[in-house]
Every structure is written in C-alpha cells, then in structure tokens.
Amino acid sequence: MVFQELRSRPGTTEDIAAHSGISEGEVLMQLRELNDRVRTLLGYEEDPITVSGAGSWKADGVAGLLRLNPRVELEVVPKFLDPSTGSWRRDFFLLAVLVKTGHLLLHDEISAAADELGDLATLVAQSLLRLCAENERRPIRSYRRSWRTDFAIDGDVAWETVYLPDADGFSVSRLELSRQNQYNAVLAASVRTLTPEVADADTESQLRLLGRLIGQQPKPATDLESLPPRHQSWKQPYELARMIVDGMGLNLDRGTFTGPGFILSTWSAWEYLCEEVVRRALPNHQVVGQKQWALGHRGSQTVYVKPDISPMTGGAAQFLLDAKYKTRLGRAPRISAGDLYESLAFLNAAGASKMLLLYPSLHSLDDSPLGAWRRFDEVKVDGLTVEGLEIQVQGLARRGGFNALVSGARKAIHPAADTSQ
Numbered sequence: 001m002v003f004q005e006l007r008s009r010p011g012t013t014e015d016i017a018a019h020s021g022i023s024e025g026e027v028l029m030q031l032r033e034l035n036d037r038v039r040t041l042l043g044y045e046e047d048p049i050t051v052s053g054a055g056s057w058k059a060d061g062v063a064g065l066l067r068l069n070p071r072v073e074l075e076v077v078p079k080f081l082d083p084s085t086g087s088w089r090r091d092f093f094l095l096a097v098l099v100k101t102g103h104l105l106l107h108d109e110i111s112a113a114a115d116e117l118g119d120l121a122t123l124v125a126q127s128l129l130r131l132c133a134e135n136e137r138r139p140i141r142s143y144r145r146s147w148r149t150d151f152a153i154d155g156d157v158a159w160e161t162v163y164l165p166d167a168d169g170f171s172v173s174r175l176e177l178s179r180q181n182q183y184n185a186v187l188a189a190s191v192r193t194l195t196p197e198v199a200d201a202d203t204e205s206q207l208r209l210l211g212r213l214i215g216q217q218p219k220p221a222t223d224l225e226s227l228p229p230r231h232q233s234w235k236q237p238y239e240l241a242r243m244i245v246d247g248m249g250l251n252l253d254r255g256t257f258t259g260p261g262f263i264l265s266t267w268s269a270w271e272y273l274c275e276e277v278v279r280r281a282l283p284n285h286q287v288v289g290q291k292q293w294a295l296g297h298r299g300s301q302t303v304y305v306k307p308d309i310s311p312m313t314g315g316a317a318q319f320l321l322d323a324k325y326k327t328r329l330g331r332a333p334r335i336s337a338g339d340l341y342e343s344l345a346f347l348n349a350a351g352a353s354k355m356l357l358l359y360p361s362l363h364s365l366d367d368s369p370l371g372a373w374r375r376f377d378e379v380k381v382d383g384l385t386v387e388g389l390e391i392q393v394q395g396l397a398r399r400g401g402f403n404a405l406v407s408g409a410r411k412a413i414h415p416a417a418d419t420s421q
Helices: 012-020 024-042 088-101 120-134 182-194 201-214 229-247 266-281 337-350 401-419
Strands: 002-004 049-051 057-059 062-069 072-077 142-150 170-178 262-265 286-289 293-298 301-305 309-312 319-323 354-360 373-381 384-391
Touching: 002 057, 012 024, 012 072, 024 049, 024 062, 024 262, 062 088, 062 266, 072 088, 088 120, 088 229, 088 262, 088 266, 120 182, 120 201, 120 229, 182 201, 182 229, 262 266, 266 286, 266 309, 266 319, 266 401, 293 337, 301 337, 319 337, 337 354, 337 373, 337 384, 373 401, 384 401
Parallel strands: 002 072, 319 354, 354 384
Antiparallel strands: 049 057, 062 072, 062 262, 142 170, 286 309, 293 301, 309 319, 373 384
C-alpha cells in the first residue's frame, strides 16, 4: 500500500481491515504498535502516522517500507518524490543508504527493472545480490578454533585424553580459516530477512542461492562490529546487510511482526543530503555542519546558535545555508517569519551577509530538472539577505544523478559566495 508523506489517504483503515481480514479496531491497534516502534527507532515524540475520524491516514517525518502486519506493508513516499513514477523507490533507496552509511551505493547501476517489480524489498535485495556477486571470489574468512574427537592427531591435543581417551578418540583442537564468523552471520541474517519479503520469484531464488553459498552461520551479535581492514572490499554489502538486519528484521513475537521497517527520518535525511551536496560542491571550503556561533549572553553564559551548514574559509563564513523541509502545501511558497528571524540571528552571530534556505522542490521533472535550484523568495534587512530556494532531487538514482545534483549546487552557490565577499 503506497501513500505520500504529508498527504492524507482516505479510507485507509477500512482498506487495510478488508485486506487483512481483521476489524478496523485491530488495525488501529497494530498502527499504534507500529508508531511506538518507529518513535523509538527515530527518537520522535509524536506519532509519525496519524489517523483522522474518517479513517484517513497521514505520515509526517518518516518514509520508506513499514510492516504493519503479515499481510500489509506500507510504502511511504517522501514528499519530494513522485509516487506516480516507479523510480521513486530507487531515489529513496539511494538517499537512505547515503544517509545511513555515508556513501553512494550503485547509483549508476541499480536495475531499472525494479521500477516494474514495484516493491522496495526487491530493490534492496537486488542491490545486495549484486554487491555480493562482485566479491564472491574474495569470501570473508577468519580464524576460529574448532574441537573434535579423533584418533588421528591433526592439531593440538588435550594430552590428558591421551591417557584417558574418549571412545571416539583424542580431544583435538585446530585453528582453521573458516567462513563461519560474525561478519558472514550478518550477511546470512540479511538474506533470511529479505527472502520472504521480495515479490519477484527470480530475486527470491537468487537470495536462496546466496544463502547456501554463505553457509550455516551463527546468530549475529547484538552489537554489530565493523569490518576489519583486510575485508574492506565487502564494506558496502556488509553495511547494507547491517541496515537490513537493524531495520527490516521481522522478529516474530506472539505471531506479530515487530521489525520497524526500512525507514528513515525525512527531515534529517534532507538535512544530511544538503550538507553532503554542499560539501562536494565547495571543495575549497571547509564545510561544517551544526557549527556553534556565539549570538549573545544570558547572564554570564554565552548563547549559541547552530545553522545547518557553515562553509568556512580562513576561519570565517561569508554565507550560511540552512536545510528546511516543510513548506505550505497547496500555497505559493514563501519564507516564514520564524525562518526569517532565525536566519537573521544566524547571520548576526556568524558575521555573514547571506543565508540560503534550502527546501525540497515539489515540482515535476518536466517543470524543474534534476539539480535545479529555483529561488522563490528573497528578503533583505539592513544589508543582510535571506533567500529561499527549492532544490529538485527527483531522478537522483539515474546515471550521473548525484553528479547533476552537485553541479547544480555549484552553479547556485558560487554566485552567493562571490556576492558575500
């Protein structure tokens, strides 16, 4: 079931009840449990999915794949992506991996067939399969000590058993280079999690084959460790597997699904994306996120403010950027009074002269190409300038998409840097 963030979907409670074969009251109880899990995972105080009296559902601040019950998955599309196109799943997946791991994953190679398959789990599975296939000739092995009982002495013998041997032989231990380790355990757990979720039969068969190649593994540890340097070629598939185990794990508890889903906080993801794009667009600047600037004093204590992005040159910032997520749906966008006052405080504290407020564009790709920065409002106050800009990110996962986003940022930011000198 697909619906878009910040837009109400009428009759959702009734639709889910009919599809699941349960009452509407039970659906609402399941939603309450899902909200509890997501709030805990993302650190929210309010429910990310709310229900109106007419049974309409609306998501706010969350996007991705959420498991409601064994029969129903909710695919929540971020407000800046278009649910009418199948490509939104690729864009979302790329954004999710960038935000959670700090790198781009297969942004030029994600199969376009996923647009037709129509589910996010299959897209995640295909990416995992491709990454593992690239490393199949370099399996993750580590040394482990094994014990066995045998009359053939091949290893370290427990010498007391030489005098009192077991009926099957001596107790012998060996140090073996084995595929049984905590890292492969994470990969195996991700395969087991994804296999029942994918909609494509061919992808499911490939996952089962990958599971057999990884082999029997122990249960992954609660605290998943990072890969050692010698296995860095597995960094991307391992981090993706960790995301799957952490987020998509469907742990059965009294017959109900308790995994939170493959999700992310939309506003924090937007903030991270803006910072990463600006950092790559300004290689000659030291781009600092959430830098503290002294605004004033409260008694003897200094009052600080923290804009999202501070491009530094020589220890100073001539201009600042702040990621904004929410705009007024259905109305002409403009800089709100609250955002204006906050921006002026940031500029005064940093000694800068221009602030760029970055909002996600809600226009289609036909009206605004990928990477376009469109200014929709500008306010000048005593030599200080605050600009509101909309950034188009739809199509991020297409070939060269992220480079187009960085290129658009470079063109838009450099004039701001020049006029601030």
